[in-house]
Amino acid sequence: MELPQDKHAVLRIMARPSDVNIAGDIFGGWLMSQCDIAGGIYAHRIAGGRVVTVAVNNFQFIAPVLVADIVSIYADTMRIGTSSITVKVTVLIERRDGKKETTMKVAEADIVYVHIDENRQPAAITQE
Template sequence: MPMPSDINPAGDVFGGWIMSMVDIAGAIPAIRQTKSKVSTVAVNSFVFKQPIAVGDLVTFYAGISSVGNSSVTVDVEVFAERHPENPEIVKVTEARLTFVALDIFRTRQLKTK
């Protein structure tokens, strides 16, 4: 749940906060797939559909869309639950990120398959 310190001058949740949470959510399936550390190498797309307000309950869903030799592409969808007295769930953001698998020295890419 975003807090008041996460808002931008317009009063909505700062896009950078959302992007960092998407990066964390996307890394989870990438780590599970590669069984190693990963690094974000590309943000292929990022679409803010609606603003997020302080007090919205935010949920991130991440799933693998493709696996390459050393990379994993993950789609992340973000939903906000609003108005606890009359709940409404809306899709607020969607993104596609590519992660690369790293070896223990963080210098080489590993095979992901």
């Protein structure tokens, strides 16, 4: 597997030793947080303003993330409602083991965001 050539990652970050769980793998909560950040950046662009997370559906951990893996998070629009946007987040990692580099999918999720106004109330998403 290779990184998509026709897309740009919304977020890229290196997994660090401070992000591990007791087993030495990257803590799932850390990865979920990074996905929410990336999905929020993407949803903000689509909605044209502030968004809040209202649901995380179908979060699937496919393979562990290890320290020093380069984590790339991609986002795509699944559905746009009146004030909500559902974003498909896909997480790929690049892992270097000596001279060998491997790229693999490690997680994916569907995250729902709601566009809000200055009073923190749902606001319509206008598509141009």
